[in-house]
Amino acid sequence: AQTVTQSQPEMSVQEAETVTLSCTYDTSESDYYLFWYKQPPSRQMILVIRQEAYKQQNATENRFSVNFQKAAKSFSLKISDSQLGDAAMYFCAYKGRDTGNQFYFGTGTSLTVIP
Amino acid sequence: KAGVTQTPRYLIKTRGQQVTLSCSPISGHRSVSWYQQTPGQGLQFLFEYFSETQRNKGNFPGRFSGRQFSNSRSEMNVSTLELGDSALYLCASSLDGHNEKLFFGSGTQLSVL
Numbered sequence: 001a002q003t004v005t006q007s008q009p010e011m012s013v014q015e016a017e018t019v020t021l022s023c024t025y026d027t028s029e030s031d032y033y034l035f036w037y038k039q040p041p042s043r044q045m046i047l048v049i050r051q052e053a054y055k056q057q058n059a060t061e062n063r064f065s066v067n068f069q070k071a072a073k074s075f076s077l078k079i080s081d082s083q084l085g086d087a088a089m090y091f092c093a094y095k096g097r098d099t100g101n102q103f104y105f106g107t108g109t110s111l112t113v114i115p
Numbered sequence: 116k117a118g119v120t121q122t123p124r125y126l127i128k129t130r131g132q133q134v135t136l137s138c139s140p141i142s143g144h145r146s147v148s149w150y151q152q153t154p155g156q157g158l159q160f161l162f163e164y165f166s167e168t169q170r171n172k173g174n175f176p177g178r179f180s181g182r183q184f185s186n187s188r189s190e191m192n193v194s195t196l197e198l199g200d201s202a203l204y205l206c207a208s209s210l211d212g213h214n215e216k217l218f219f220g221s222g223t224q225l226s227v228l
Contacts, residue, residue: 103158
């Protein structure tokens with residue numbers, strides 16, 4: 001079975017600084033998707049960024065970017081110019097290409113932004 | 116478009132009771148998935164429904180069941196509640212069976228006393 005590991009339960013960053021959240025995964029599939037979701041106190045999960053495994057180029061969405069290392073099965077999230085609104089739980093997730101909508105999530109990283 | 120709507124937001128039950136949670140997906144979305152979120156465990160997949168059929172099922176006991184109606188609305192039922200069932204239950208919808216973007220509701224927080 002696929003597993004997703006987030007080894008940093010908590011992280012903190014100064015406002016306007018850069019922080020990197022780590023994620024590793026294990027799979028025997030060759031084609032899949034990787035995601036970072038943000039969960040603020042409102043509890044609603046919000047998609048931050050998505051990476052398709054067959055694309056070598058790292059995905060970028062404004063201040064958010066990923067470092068996707070397929071061979072190492074690593075998928076880290078970099079948040080640049082951190083803002084107070086970035087404070088939330090961040091979940092890394094995996095989905096196989098042909099497995100319907102069954103996502104595998106990590107245990108999350110709680111990000112605190114210090115003013 | 117309205118987002119994914121889950122009702123109720125909060126629920127308190129006692130051991131042995133049963134509970135039904137409701138999820139209305141985004142209009143036009145045909146796939147509905149359910150996840151259980153507990154502290155330290157992250158989100159764990161319960162099941163997915165697509166066009167009224169259960170397509171995937173996670174590793175949960177048979178006390179957890181669900182269904183989907185013709186309008187894509189979905190319900191999840193937990194029978195004979197246990198203390199360990201206390202969790203945030205999240206519903207997510209997506210456009211079709213192969214669209215990988217999930218849109219989540221705000222969840223139902225279930226407390227079992």
